[in-house]
Amino acid sequence: QVPGVVLNNGVTVPQVGLGVFKVPDDATQQNVEEALEAGYRHIDTAAGYYNEAGVGAALRASGLHRDEVFVTTKLRNGDQGFESALQAFEDSREALDLEVVDLYLIHWPVPSKDLYVETWRAFEKLYADGAARAIGVSNFLPDHLARLLAETDVVPAVNQIEVHPTYQQRATQAATLAAGIAVEAYSPLGRGADLDHPVVAKVAAAHDVTPAQAILRWHVQGGRVVIPKSVNLERLAANIDVFGFELSSDEVAAIDGLDSDARLGSDPATAAFSQYPS
Numbered sequence: 001q002v003p004g005v006v007l008n009n010g011v012t013v014p015q016v017g018l019g020v021f022k023v024p025d026d027a028t029q030q031n032v033e034e035a036l037e038a039g040y041r042h043i044d045t046a047a048g049y050y051n052e053a054g055v056g057a058a059l060r061a062s063g064l065h066r067d068e069v070f071v072t073t074k075l076r077n078g079d080q081g082f083e084s085a086l087q088a089f090e091d092s093r094e095a096l097d098l099e100v101v102d103l104y105l106i107h108w109p110v111p112s113k114d115l116y117v118e119t120w121r122a123f124e125k126l127y128a129d130g131a132a133r134a135i136g137v138s139n140f141l142p143d144h145l146a147r148l149l150a151e152t153d154v155v156p157a158v159n160q161i162e163v164h165p166t167y168q169q170r171a172t173q174a175a176t177l178a179a180g181i182a183v184e185a186y187s188p189l190g191r192g193a194d195l196d197h198p199v200v201a202k203v204a205a206a207h208d209v210t211p212a213q214a215i216l217r218w219h220v221q222g223g224r225v226v227i228p229k230s231v232n233l234e235r236l237a238a239n240i241d242v243f244g245f246e247l248s249s250d251e252v253a254a255i256d257g258l259d260s261d262a263r264l265g266s267d268p269a270t271a272a273f274s275q276y277p278s
Ligand code: A2P
Pocket: 019, 186, 187, 188, 189, 190, 191, 192, 195, 210, 212, 213, 227, 228, 229, 230, 231, 232, 235, 236, 238, 239
């Protein structure tokens, strides 16, 4: 069983979940079913991934009780705005075939459209109505967070951002944590690119684990929630098996030292509506 992280509203999220970004809808059901079989209890999707239906089908097929699995989805950029966000939530809920979403995130701030504060008001309503057990943001930089905190009421539970050894976003992590918001790391393995680093290989060998497990353990010890993606059964199972060993402070420092501004995703300051089309 994967340990949980308690969010600022008391809701608990399993620290390792399955991310399904780039998994095609027709492959998602099998991927998620295998993950649930392997012991995952946290699935991270988005309207913009176009695979919410596959996630929902897997949840039903698994026979697990609704309360046993934590499900996150996200608002597509083109659906920002008060009424459109409420409508988009209904669409996601229908695609997932769920009454309640565990965590609903604004996918990107899209500062050029200046709608994220208004959008957050819709999220606050969904939260107040109990349609989402927790609400949060994704790809928010410190200035976006500061504005949201200054102009709205509910503090986001989560900021989901790109974090991996070669792209750590320390200033954004610090601003997130200072506000009592949990950091979730997406692309935690650097989409596979950080797995070949010799420093990672050395840490992994010292614990007789794989490079992916060494990196995921580094995230876990850093207190982050992680959502590695894998469509391979063996790697799926390995990625949640990271609670039986511990990195030394020197090993953590060695991986900390790999930070090199190697962003793989879009730049949150400029990511546009077209990023995840409506
Ligand atoms: P695959 O889906 O074939 O397992 P990220 O989560 O940072 O986006 O990284 C996902 C990438 O890393 C995918 O290409 C995935 O490939 C690969 N990957 C995931 N888990 C492992 C693992 N345990 N060992 C090696 N590669 C992995």
